[in-house]
Amino acid sequence: MTDSTSRSTTTVSEAGTPGIEPPALEVDHISAAYGPYRALFDVTFAVPARSITALLGSNGAGKSTVARVVSGLLPSTHGAIRLSGHDVTGRPAFKIARAGMAHVPEGRGIFANLTVEENLVMAFRQRAGRRQVPESLDRAYQAFPVLGERRKQAGGTLSGGQQRLLSLAKVLVVPPHLLVADELSLGLAPVVIEAVYRGLREINQAGTALLVVEQQVDRALDLATDAVILEHGTVAFAGPAHLALAAMEEVLASRGGRPPR
């Protein structure tokens, strides 16, 4: 892929004065649809710079759809998306990625037939250029030693947890302004989830804001400072994480459902 030079690349915000840094992400009255099926209705929330926001909600609530719209994989039918104050509405995914957003999609997000190292090299080359590759590999293996031990192994033969770690390691090279991680813990053993969440914390401490999509609330709220609860494609709650559990119970009670584990 060649880089057609900067016709309209987004300038990365220079946080002029600390304290008035614009939010890493603003989702502004977004609606979205799959063909005739409307999945999001007037969704509004923000992810403060360098913070961690949990995006919660039952299965089918629209969490992954938000992740797709934010990363440019699904166009919105209405509303605006801003990254660090810059309007990226309607931009193709690769431009949004270049503007500082990384998306770890639901599932794997890795190449099963390539080795761990080939997966990393490919991602690092794309995001940082060939010269950065060796140093980036060192950093990835330092952050996730298990990937170093298995660097010759095909991605598809890793355990579920190791595959998630690999998908996280791919974004480490150039710390993004915003990382959207969709259901990283899905189907993993608790001890593995622990490692994945440690990885998320490290990424956040390096300055990246996180939007953590989860169906399991407890762990996400433990990590997050802020929370958004989606219900049937609308925002049922947006506020501090410590108030989200009560809000979640209210949402579930009002629809007569049982809380997820």
Ligand SMILES: Nc1ncnc2c1ncn2[C@@H]1O[C@H](COP(=O)(O)OP(=O)(O)O)[C@@H](O)[C@H]1O
């Ligand atoms: N590719 C698709 N085509 C049509 N409908 C979809 C598609 N993906 C998701 N949906 C529907 O959109 C709604 C929201 O889905 P999704 O965002 O995946 O929910 P969540 O991630 O919260 O489980 C659901 O009703 C789902 O069935």
Ligand SMILES: [Mg+2]
């Ligand atoms: Mg989902």
